[in-house]
Amino acid sequence: MIVESIRERFGLAQRKISRCLGIARSTLRYKKKQNDxxxxxxxxxxxxxxxxxxxxxxxxxxxxxxxxxxxxxxx
Incomplete structure (x- = not known):
């Protein structure tokens, strides 16, 4: 995931990453539901x-x- 690689590379928090990318933090935490x-x-x-x-x-x-x-x- 892009966000995780940014976090590891630059050591930034989720808030800063979401603010820089212009997306909501809930979008970063979203987990896809399994399709049945x-x-x-x-x-x-x-x-x-x-x-x-x-x-x-x-x-x-x-x-x-x-x-x-x-x-x-x-x-």
């Missing part, structure tokens, strides 16, 4: 194998019965 799309896709595939005649809406309904999921992610 692979797990959702595998669950959808298992639902399709169990119920091959189900359409998109029924598959989404079955998926929402097993886990809390946003309706936009299931499309």
């Amino acid at each position: 799309d692979f797990q959702i896709v595998s669950e959808i595939k298992s639902i399709i194998q169990e119920y091959p005649n189900y359409g998109c809406q029924m598959i989404g309904l079955k998926l929402r019965q097993t886990r809390k999921i946003n309706h936009k992610r299931e499309e």
Whole structure:
């Protein structure tokens, strides 16, 4: 990460680095969340194998019965 290399090289604090770069300190501390799309896709595939005649809406309904999921992610 660029910020860590600047910290090590010049010995600056996060506040100074964020001020020099013109970005918020929260941006420097941000950690990316793990993406679990692979797990959702595998669950959808298992639902399709169990119920091959189900359409998109029924598959989404079955998926929402097993886990809390946003309706936009299931499309």
